Amino acid sequence: MLNDNDSELKKFHLFHSKPVFVPVILIIWLFIMCLYEYLTYTDSILPILAKKQPLEVILPIFNQLFVALFFLLGITNIIIAIRYAMIKDKVKESELAILAKETPADWHPKVELLYTTYNDFIPYALAQCLKQTYDNTQGVILDNSTDPKYIKMIDDFVIAHPNVKLVRDSQNKHAKAGNLNNYLCNGTHDYDYFVILDSDELLENRFVEKCLKMFYYNDIGILQCNHISGQNHNSFMRTFSSSGNIFWPVQNVVRSVEGGWLNKTVSGVSVGQTGGALCIELGHGVMISRECFEDIGQMPYAVAEDLCTSIEATLKGWNIKFASQIYGNEAFPVNMAALMIRSSKFCSANFEFFKKYSARIIKSKTISLYQKIDLFCFTLSVPISAFQYISLVITSIICPVLHIPLVTQLFMLLPTLVCYFSQSLVDTVFHLTNGMKFLDLLAYEVESMLLYGSFYFITVKSTVLALMNKPAKFIVTPKVNEHITFLHAIRNHYQGILFSIFTIIACIAISGSYWVLLSFIPGCFGFLFEMQANYLTSEEQAKADKLQSYSNKALQSGNTETVDWND
Structure with a gap:
């Protein structure tokens, strides 16, 4: 979307710099x-x-x-x-300059919110995500559930929200990637961008509006947004959730700033600025353009489908960036067992990724040496x-x-x-x-x-x-x-x-x-x-009761009350 010859637009390009932190580390x-x-x-x-x-x-x-x-x-x-x-203030200033701009009145792309669920549907979360200031937004539930309780809950939600599409994957293969591909790769669709939502995802009301500005004023195919760990309603969640609020911006802002810029042309991919780190999408709270997804072809069938998708997009010449000033809210794992399950999944998924992609990454001329080292560290x-x-x-x-x-x-x-x-x-x-x-x-x-x-x-x-x-x-x-x-x-x-x-x-x-x-x-x-x-x-306890009441209300036809995304 960005015209590099347009000096007015280039002023609002996302802040980026030459590789610094990986060379210093080395x-x-x-x-x-x-x-x-x-x-x-x-x-x-x-x-x-x-x-x-x-x-x-x-x-x-x-x-x-x-x-x-x-x-x-x-x-x-x-x-x-x-x-x-060193760079967070400049990054914030750069992003706010873009978010303060307006997009043309005749540019009105359609955005789909793809809510993925497998026996973990949370009505209040989806109801809040749908409450966007941008009007050309469509909610789509991608359901793999097998539990009758969740299947009925989803059916009731669709009745209460008739503008929401429901797509079920009866085969239930390849987990989240299969769920997404079952919808995106089958049939005809009229979306221009889509957002991936986990079942506990809350988006700020201007999420879609802000993301579209980032796409309009920057040459990107994937935009990963910031997250805070909220919705914490027991002692375990409250004690340990703060670490995520630090990890997300610290890690992703630097990787985005030092990620370099790729120039995708008809004849191939050229490196506009060498990257010193690799910015990746993290599977939820992420917006992807239709052109980028169709160029990739499908979500790779892997447990770490987000990391694999990022590599596929990068190899194809698409830029991935992180927006520190656009927020989502996700719940921290509800207990120690849940946290250990997530850690175990990440561990095995990273090994799977390394086996599948190490050879392609090493041979790639699109990914710089510094980015390969950064990705190696991230994976291990x-x-x-x-x-x-x-x-x-x-x-x-x-x-x-x-x-x-x-x-x-x-x-x-x-x-x-x-x-x-x-x-x-x-x-x-x-x-x-x-x-x-x-x-x-x-x-x-x-x-x-x-x-x-x-x-x-x-x-x-x-x-x-x-x-x-x-x-x-x-x-x-x-x-x-x-x-x-x-x-x-x-x-x-x-x-x-x-x-x-x-x-x-x-x-x-x-x-x-x-x-x-x-x-x-x-x-x-x-x-x-x-x-x-x-x-x-x-x-x-009051917060837990409040969230449950919002879920009950989200299943009622005609109810428009939603939870505050900051909760």
């Missing part, structure tokens, strides 16, 4: 790794070679691959946050806990048993700590900046360490299954919390508890590595957070 990372490699060579490799046991050299060298990865991911989290602090950031565990086994069990000399245990622990606490450090800085009291912050950090520290088992399990070529499976994150007793919590997490206890005993008995307590004590007690979702303050 410089810092290479400096640290040179130091580590020198010490590993002098303290480990030389003594091994002196004993004339060259095969044992493999273990410390293999472990250095993990050390390198831990430092790379840890440094990335810190540098990307610093970069965000989820299974990092499994890699940390492998490194722990090497340094604290295998090497001591074989009497292989290593650098001091504390020295080997440092890269793991840098990686583990890097995101926590970013959260700490932003929480303090936003006015969180120190004691509240301290309590939050301790709770986060205990919660996420108990995810080792599920991540290791997902990684092992992925490496054994077990297909990734799309599992819908549960949206409803059931009362969990102490015995139920132990029964749900006994494997993780035993896994942590065994690791602690083995490390202390074999190498005297008491520092493993830092990593695996959470796995012994983290299951207690399973019951935290049982507790609601009076305000949270």
